[in-house]
Amino acid sequence: MKPFLEVKNLNVSFPTEDGNVNASQDISFDVALGETLAIVGESGSGKSVSNLAIMGLHNPARTIISGQAILNLETGPVDVITAPAETVRRLRGKAMAMIFQDPMSSLHPYYSIGDQISEAWRLYNEGNKKDGLKKATEMLDLVGIPDAARRVNEYPHQFSGGMRQRVMIAMALVNNPQLLIADEPTTALDVTVQSQILQLLRDMQKEFNMAVILITHDLGVVAEVADRVNVMYAGKIVEQAKVDEIYYRSLQPYTMGLLQSIPRVDQIDGHRLKTIPGQPPSLIGLPAGCSFRARCEFASHVAGDLCATVAPALEEKASKHLTRCHLTSAQLADLNTSDVRGGNN
Amino acid sequence: MSENVLSLENLTKHFETTTGGVFNKVKGVVKAVDGVTLDVARGETVGLVGESGCGKTTVGRTVLKLYEPTSGKIIFDGQDITKLSRHEMKPLRSQMQMIFQDPFASLNPRHTVGTIVSASYDIHGIKPEGGTKKAVQELLERVGLNPEHINRFPHEFSGGQRQRIGIARALALKPKLIVADEPVSALDVSIQAQVVNLLDDLQQELGLAYLFVAHDLSVVQHISDRVVVMYLGKVMEMADTAELFLKPRHPYTKALLSAVPIPDPEIERKRERIILRGDLPSPVNPPAGCVFNTRCWKVQDICRTTVPALVEISPKHTLACHFPEPA
Numbered sequence: 001m002k003p004f005l006e007v008k009n010l011n012v013s014f015p016t017e018d019g020n021v022n023a024s025q026d027i028s029f030d031v032a033l034g035e036t037l038a039i040v041g042e043s044g045s046g047k048s049v050s051n052l053a054i055m056g057l058h059n060p061a062r063t064i065i066s067g068q069a070i071l072n073l074e075t076g077p078v079d080v081i082t083a084p085a086e087t088v089r090r091l092r093g094k095a096m097a098m099i100f101q102d103p104m105s106s107l108h109p110y111y112s113i114g115d116q117i118s119e120a121w122r123l124y125n126e127g128n129k130k131d132g133l134k135k136a137t138e139m140l141d142l143v144g145i146p147d148a149a150r151r152v153n154e155y156p157h158q159f160s161g162g163m164r165q166r167v168m169i170a171m172a173l174v175n176n177p178q179l180l181i182a183d184e185p186t187t188a189l190d191v192t193v194q195s196q197i198l199q200l201l202r203d204m205q206k207e208f209n210m211a212v213i214l215i216t217h218d219l220g221v222v223a224e225v226a227d228r229v230n231v232m233y234a235g236k237i238v239e240q241a242k243v244d245e246i247y248y249r250s251l252q253p254y255t256m257g258l259l260q261s262i263p264r265v266d267q268i269d270g271h272r273l274k275t276i277p278g279q280p281p282s283l284i285g286l287p288a289g290c291s292f293r294a295r296c297e298f299a300s301h302v303a304g305d306l307c308a309t310v311a312p313a314l315e316e317k318a319s320k321h322l323t324r325c326h327l328t329s330a331q332l333a334d335l336n337t338s339d340v341r342g343g344n345n
Numbered sequence: 346m347s348e349n350v351l352s353l354e355n356l357t358k359h360f361e362t363t364t365g366g367v368f369n370k371v372k373g374v375v376k377a378v379d380g381v382t383l384d385v386a387r388g389e390t391v392g393l394v395g396e397s398g399c400g401k402t403t404v405g406r407t408v409l410k411l412y413e414p415t416s417g418k419i420i421f422d423g424q425d426i427t428k429l430s431r432h433e434m435k436p437l438r439s440q441m442q443m444i445f446q447d448p449f450a451s452l453n454p455r456h457t458v459g460t461i462v463s464a465s466y467d468i469h470g471i472k473p474e475g476g477t478k479k480a481v482q483e484l485l486e487r488v489g490l491n492p493e494h495i496n497r498f499p500h501e502f503s504g505g506q507r508q509r510i511g512i513a514r515a516l517a518l519k520p521k522l523i524v525a526d527e528p529v530s531a532l533d534v535s536i537q538a539q540v541v542n543l544l545d546d547l548q549q550e551l552g553l554a555y556l557f558v559a560h561d562l563s564v565v566q567h568i569s570d571r572v573v574v575m576y577l578g579k580v581m582e583m584a585d586t587a588e589l590f591l592k593p594r595h596p597y598t599k600a601l602l603s604a605v606p607i608p609d610p611e612i613e614r615k616r617e618r619i620i621l622r623g624d625l626p627s628p629v630n631p632p633a634g635c636v637f638n639t640r641c642w643k644v645q646d647i648c649r650t651t652v653p654a655l656v657e658i659s660p661k662h663t664l665a666c667h668f669p670e671p672a
Contacts, residue, residue: 042533160624190396190560191604192621192640199620217534220563220606224613243610261538263567265605266612268587272545273538273567279503280533295535 002072003030004178004211005054010067010081012046012053019284020064024050025235026314027067031211033178038214038222038243041232044280047215051181055098056080056088071095071179094124097172101184103164107156113140113167114152121174139170142207143200162193169200176208183215198225219262223247231255234291235283237314241321251323251332253298290326298335302326349420350521350554351385351408356417358400358407362629373629377403379578380417382655385522388548390555392569392586394562394601398625400578405524405558409441410434422521439469442515446527448507452499458485458510459495465517484513488543505536512543519551526558541568562605566590571661574598577628577636580655584662594658594669597637635667643668 010027013020024046031037039047052058054069070077073095080088080096100106108116117139118132127135133152140148143166156164165185172180182201186194202225205212214225222229222243229246231239231254239252250256260274278295281287293299293307306326314322317329325332358378364370378400385391393401406412408419410426419427426437445451452461462481466473473480482492488509499507508528515523525544529537541564547553559565565572566586573583574595582595593599600619607613621640626632632639638648647667655665659672 042535162624190625191562192396192600193624194606195604195618195620199618218606219534219608223608223610224606226610247608247610258534259608261535262608263541263563264607264609265563265566265590265602266607266609268566268590270567273542275538275542276535277539279505279536 001032003032003035004072005213006030006068006070006072007050007054008068008070010050010053010069011065012049012058013064014062015064016284021283022235022286023283024053027237028314029230029237029240031179031213033211034205034209036205036212036214036225036227037230038216038226038228039230039232040216040219040222042217042280044234044283045232046235046283047232048183051098051183051213051215054080055092055096055181056085057098060085073178093120093172093177094175095177096179096181097175097177098181098183099165099168099172099185101187103161103168103188104156106168107164109156112153112155113159117152117167117171117174120171124175135174136170139174140167143167143170143173143204144196145170162189162196165189165193165197166200169197169204173204173208177210179211179213180205181213181215184217185214186221187216187218194221201225219259231258234281234286236291236324237322238292238324239322240314241318241323245318245321249318249321249333250336251317251321251329252325253296253327253332253335254292256336257295257297290324298325298327298332301331301335348386349384350387350422351556352418352420353381353383353404353408354418354420356381356404356407356419357415358403358412359415375628376578376631377628378407381575381578381580383573383580383583385554385556387521387554388552389571390548390557390569392565392572393556393558393575394560394565394572395575396560396601396625398577398628399575400628401558401560401575402526404575405443405526405556408556409438409443409524411443435469439465439471439518440520441522441524442518442520444508444511444515444523444525444528447531448504448511449499449531451511452507454499457496457498458490458502461499461510462514462517465514469518471518480517481513484516485510487516487547488513489539503536505532505539508532508540509543512540512547516547516551520553522554522556524556524558527560528557529564530559530561537564544568562602574601577626577631579636580663580665581637582662582664582666588662592672594662594664594672595666596641596643596668596670599670600640600642635665 008028012024013022027050041047053065065081069080114133114136117136121135122132137148137152140152145151145166186197226243228242230237233254239255257276276295281291289308290312299307312324312326314324316322357380360375360377361371362373364372381404395401407414459481462484463477466477485492490509529540557568569586572586572589574581576597582598593602600621603619623640626639634649634651635653638644653665653667655663657663
């Protein structure tokens with residue numbers, strides 16, 4: 001069976017006076033129903049931009065998008081990049097839905113919670129306002145909001161951050177979408193509430209058999225929920241593999257550096273954190289070669305000036321494990337194990 | 346010279362909420378900090394953790410007397426500063442500095458880096474040896490910035506670099522204590538480690554003490570010698586870092602730690618979480634008895650009526666709970 005979403009060579013750029021900002025380049029991945037794909041990267045790595053393109057949420061007047069993002073619907077495949085805006089609008093909120101980072105600004109302060117959920121439901125279902133509110137109450141109950149029948153008539157300011165995120169999830173799920181894109185859904189929440197929301201997302205995924213794309217910068221959250229992972233850097237996917245491959249057998253210097261630079265609550269040994277020197281490059285006029293080379297500690301292992309002149313392609317260097325690096329898989333595996341915690345600076 | 350650079354004794358900070366309008370009556374009291382006792386020794390890092398609204402930032406700000414404490418005592422370097430006026434505080438301010446969370450909002454966009462970092466010299470009328478410019482350039486170099494960038498403006502720097510400017514500013518007067526309020530939470534993962542290491546190095550070189558306020562328990566664990574866990578304005582548990590993280594005794598500490606994701610998929614699959622029900626109660630109307638009783642899975646009748654005292658259960662490990670976890 002084909003995966004539900006297939007993204008092929010997706011490019012998103014924003015023209016500016018200083019030149020094109022190449023926010024996402026050459027993005028290819030797929031997600032199956034029931035599967036969770038995590039997209040991890042730092043600010044400006046292009047993780048949100050590529051997913052907003054899939055949802056058709058960029059302003060076409062100010063964005064250049066190319067490539068494909070195919071939804072394999074029961075009625076047949078639809079490429080949401082080239083499909084007319086009206087077709088994409090009819091898929092949005094039905095076949096695919098999105099939840100955002102900030103539950104404070106994603107809800108309308110003037111409408112009751114029930115009105116906002118029922119609006120989403122009535123868009124695709126026959127029923128009057130009363131039916132809509134009944135459906136909204138059901139959904140609130142499902143996402144674990146106590147006393148749903150009363151709270152459905154309340155307004156966003158009467159809800160806490162965690163409760164608002166539950167409302168956002170209820171709203172996204174009201175039309176049984178097959179694809180849910182969650183963009184940093186727990187970043188604004190406290191850890192105890194974060195674990196409630198991640199648990200809820202997992203339960204809902206099982207209940208509705210959804211494909212879930214989770215965008216996050218938190219490698220702990222990724223380890224907790226992901227089946228597969230895309231690591232992004234400077235607008236490109238630099239590594240793509242199953243979650244265990246990424247954490248235990250990474251073939252990408254950037255991923256290795258990231259994993260070693262984060263402190264862990266279960267390692268109380270006072271070791272010095274390893275750092276990745278420097279900072280991510282500007283996305284305007286990226287120089288030739290590998291975007292990570294200036295920060296890469298392994299660049300010296302590559303013969304000649306290959307890293308500076310040729311941008312590495314995303315290649316399969318182990319079974320279902322793709323990476324962008326000029327080093328061979330044997331070299332990478334070797335560097336990853338020899339490079340023990342403790343840091344080099 | 347006392348051993349502690351900072352001691353708080355039963356510190357409270359209450360904010361009044363008002364009705365607004367012409368009469369502006371007092372409606373209620375938010376007990377943001379409600380009886381906090383803690384010490385910070387010279388050269389030590391004390392981590393202050395808790396969820397949003399637990400009062401950790403208010404503690405940090407009250408310590409520096411950016412807020413006037415409601416009651417209790419603040420003893421800085423052996424001197425009681427609780428009642429000192431603004432004027433009397435001024436000479437002491439050079440010894441206590443702050444690093445802020447948001448490196449975008451905490452630097453004046455119209456001032457150059459040189460002006461920002463040297464402001465404290467001007468305020469305190471200090472003429473550093475070799476001139477202000479040289480002193481600033483040395484500071485910039487010390488925090489890992491290019492000293493030639495002294496005439497640049499904040500917008501020309503990235504988030505991590507700006508946080509370094511904030512650190513240089515805090516170091517200018519050679520303080521004894523730095524209150525760092527979420528100093529790395531606005532930074533990207535790869536930049537966080539750079540700043541954490543810088544704070545570590547500076548502490549070793551200069552013998553600084555940090556009161557490190559943060560919600561990220563992984564970072565706090567890494568940087569702190571001791572950790573204080575707060576909930577709704579009160580201290581729940583306080584212990585040496587290793588002891589607190591390996592053997593938490595307070596149910597809240599235990600739940601908090603179990604909620605922190607660990608970047609290791611195998612561990613995550615096996616892990617059992619304590620999922621707390623509900624949200625933090627409002628600090629305007631905190632629960633009677635133990636403030637944590639509404640979310641605690643071990644709650645009994647006594648928890649709803651009697652506030653547990655903060656007691657030392659073993660050397661340097663204090664706890665406020667009627668039913669602590671077994672040691």
